[in-house]
Amino acid sequence: MNAWFEKQFKLSEHGTNVRTEILAGITTFMTMAYIIFVNPGILSATGMPFGALLVATCLGASLATFLMAFLANYPFALAPGMGLNAFFAFTVVLGMKIPWQVALAAIFIEGIIFILLTCTKVREEVVNSIPKTLKIGVSAGIGIFITFIGLQSAGLIVANQAVLVGLSPLRGNVGGLLALAGLLLMVTLETRKVTGGILLGIIAVTIAGIPLGITKMPEGIVSMPPSLSPIFMKMDFSMIASPSFWVVVFTFFFVDFFDTVGTLVGVSNRAGMLDENGRLPKASQALMADAVGTTAGAVLGTSTVTTFVESASGVEQGGRTGLTALTVAVLFLLATLFSPLIAVVPACATAPALIMVGGYMMMGFKDMDFSDWTEFFPAIIAFFMMPFAYSIAAGIEFGIVSYVALKLLMGRGKEVNWMLYVLAVLFILNRALL
Numbered sequence: 522m523n524a525w526f527e528k529q530f531k532l533s534e535h536g537t538n539v540r541t542e543i544l545a546g547i548t549t550f551m552t553m554a555y556i557i558f559v560n561p562g563i564l565s566a567t568g569m570p571f572g573a574l575l576v577a578t579c580l581g582a583s584l585a586t587f588l589m590a591f592l593a594n595y596p597f598a599l600a601p602g603m604g605l606n607a608f609f610a611f612t613v614v615l616g617m618k619i620p621w622q623v624a625l626a627a628i629f630i631e632g633i634i635f636i637l638l639t640c641t642k643v644r645e646e647v648v649n650s651i652p653k654t655l656k657i658g659v660s661a662g663i664g665i666f667i668t669f670i671g672l673q674s675a676g677l678i679v680a681n682q683a684v685l686v687g688l689s690p691l692r693g694n695v696g697g698l699l700a701l702a703g704l705l706l707m708v709t710l711e712t713r714k715v716t717g718g719i720l721l722g723i724i725a726v727t728i729a730g731i732p733l734g735i736t737k738m739p740e741g742i743v744s745m746p747p748s749l750s751p752i753f754m755k756m757d758f759s760m761i762a763s764p765s766f767w768v769v770v771f772t773f774f775f776v777d778f779f780d781t782v783g784t785l786v787g788v789s790n791r792a793g794m795l796d797e798n799g800r801l802p803k804a805s806q807a808l809m810a811d812a813v814g815t816t817a818g819a820v821l822g823t824s825t826v827t828t829f830v831e832s833a834s835g836v837e838q839g840g841r842t843g844l845t846a847l848t849v850a851v852l853f854l855l856a857t858l859f860s861p862l863i864a865v866v867p868a869c870a871t872a873p874a875l876i877m878v879g880g881y882m883m884m885g886f887k888d889m890d891f892s893d894w895t896e897f898f899p900a901i902i903a904f905f906m907m908p909f910a911y912s913i914a915a916g917i918e919f920g921i922v923s924y925v926a927l928k929l930l931m932g933r934g935k936e937v938n939w940m941l942y943v944l945a946v947l948f949i950l951n952r953a954l955l
């Protein structure tokens with residue numbers, strides 16, 4: 522088995538081994554397993570059945586992550602993304618009154634357009650046109666974004682009417698305090714170079730949460746997965762001639778495209794997986810896994826499947842190849858049977874992992890050249906737009922437009938890749954027209 526892993530995933534060439542990869546895969550799975558329950562929770566607001574959505578979420582994630590493992594040999598995991606699932610449920614279905622079957626058809630078409638664009642290498646060209654400085658800004662921006670998500674999921678940062686966000690009261694906030702303790706534990710284990718430090722931290726907080734009433738005992742270990750049939754192959758293309766249908770397709774397309782580009786570039790940059798020219802060698806294959814994942818997800822009955830930023834936690838634990846992804850894919854498949862057991866891990870156990878990994882993603886700033894404003898300032902703009910706009914795609918958009926604008930204003934337009942001009946014009950037109 523080990524020999525097969527070595528041959529298939531070229532472990533020693535990537536400076537890794539079976540144990541490190543499997544631990545990294547378990548770590549990534551643990552930090553993203555919340556999606557198994559949160560995605561059906563959001564999508565079921567449309568009237569789609571929760572049980573079938575849970576199965577579609579696990580199968581969509583598993584299939585796309587298998588593809589990532591075998592097509593690209595990258596340690597990235599995929600699942601239906603947060604953000605677009607809320608857009609699907611609350612804006613498209615409940616707001617625009619578009620039936621969920623039609624919304625699934627829009628995602629199916631978006632996925633097919635992605636597959637075509639990936640075949641023509643346009644997406645790869647976009648990934649590789651992003652300058653080094655923006656790659657650093659995007660990695661760090663994703664970092665502060667996942668730190669922010671972690672702080673919220675720990676119940677430490679909460680909504681504030683006057684200034685949007687604020688610190689929650691700590692007295693009596695058992696989950697928040699456990700998350701802080703978990704964060705200290707994880708950082709200590711990491712600093713001491715303990716293998717699987719993040720995973721140990723998640724397990725320790727889950728166990729500590731039992732006497733404190735935070736961790737709920739499982740209602741069982743195994744449960745038969747419910748039927749997928751109420752949502753399987755239910756796409757309805759009857760609104761294909763309506764302009765509002767295409768506005769929905771475009772929005773899914775735009776956000777999914779730049780979310781994936783940003784996540785691939787950001788996490789690969791951090792993992793040292795870009796080549797000497799700052800390009801991602803197997804960008805096409807990774808994008809194909811994402812594109813097929815989205816299309817298959819629509820067939821299964823879930824919103825856009827995308828490459829998860831949480832993959833950074835497995836990368837932090839040393840995951841460098843498709844074996845990390847394969848581990849995640851197998852765990853998502855098993856999750857259809859063991860969902861009661863997975864439901865036990867509380868949010869305050871996985872939140873510290875997100876907070877810490879976010880910090881790790883910000884370390885890229887040490888390679889930034891701060892002497893040239895036209896280089897570093899767009900990266901800073903991409904960095905702060907991600908958490909504040911709550912969107913990786915918006916961070917990339919503002920980063921690229923400001924990069925092109927500053928270079929032009931300084932009379933240095935020749936330094937800019939032609940693809941960035943095309944993207945900047947498209948971003949501006951999109952904001953002006955939609």
Ligand SMILES: Nc1nc2[nH]cnc2c(=O)[nH]1
Pocket residue numbers: 601602603604605780781784827828829830831913
């Ligand atoms: N990149 C990315 N990561 C996620 N993790 C959870 N949701 C998302 C998402 O929509 N995009």
